[in-house]
Structure formats: C-alpha cells, structure tokens
Amino acid sequence: MADFDVSHLQIQGVDVVIIFLAREFDHKGESEQTQIHQALQACSAQAGLRGNVVLIWEDVFGRPKFRAPQNQHAFFKTANVGELYAQRNRRLTCN
Numbered sequence: 001m002a003d004f005d006v007s008h009l010q011i012q013g014v015d016v017v018i019i020f021l022a023r024e025f026d027h028k029g030e031s032e033q034t035q036i037h038q039a040l041q042a043c044s045a046q047a048g049l050r051g052n053v054v055l056i057w058e059d060v061f062g063r064p065k066f067r068a069p070q071n072q073h074a075f076f077k078t079a080n081v082g083e084l085y086a087q088r089n090r091r092l093t094c095n
Helices: 023-027 030-046 070-078 081-086
Strands: 002-011 014-020 052-058 064-067 090-094
Touching: 002 081, 014 030, 023 052, 030 052, 030 090, 052 070, 052 081
Parallel strands: 014 052
Antiparallel strands: 002 014, 002 090, 052 064
C-alpha cells in the first residue's frame, strides 16, 4: 500500500485531484508514468474523489513537473506548487 498527500480542489470551475509524488517519479519512463497515472486515477475514483487527476513532483533540480489534462497545462505551468501543497486536504491510500 502507498499513501499520497492530495489536494482536492476546484480550479477554474473544474474539480481536480492533485497528487503529490516523490522526486523519484521523474526517473520513470513515459510508459511507466502513464501506468502509474492511470492506477492513481482508478484509486482516486474508488476513494470517491471526483475530478481530473493531476500528478505533481519535482525533478532533480527541484523544479516542479506535472502530468495533467492538456486543457489545464497553462494553469499548472504557472501554479505555485507550495501553495497547492499547503491546500492538501486528503490522504489517498492505494494498493
């Protein structure tokens, strides 16, 4: 089982489930990142969290990175990750 900090928010009128991941996520290949994203989407839905699942992590230089629906990229490119993290309001446990 893995536990994740989550901010379940409404951003620009859209429900969003922001899951904060460890820096190691950046070292995974595209295919593995996609599989993890899909698994976390399923886990989030099972937990009753509605909305787009967005993954946020830092690269080795501490720069924020994310996986989000294309129509939300503009927001997350300029978002303050610290402020989003400060709004975490859930803990998500996945198998």
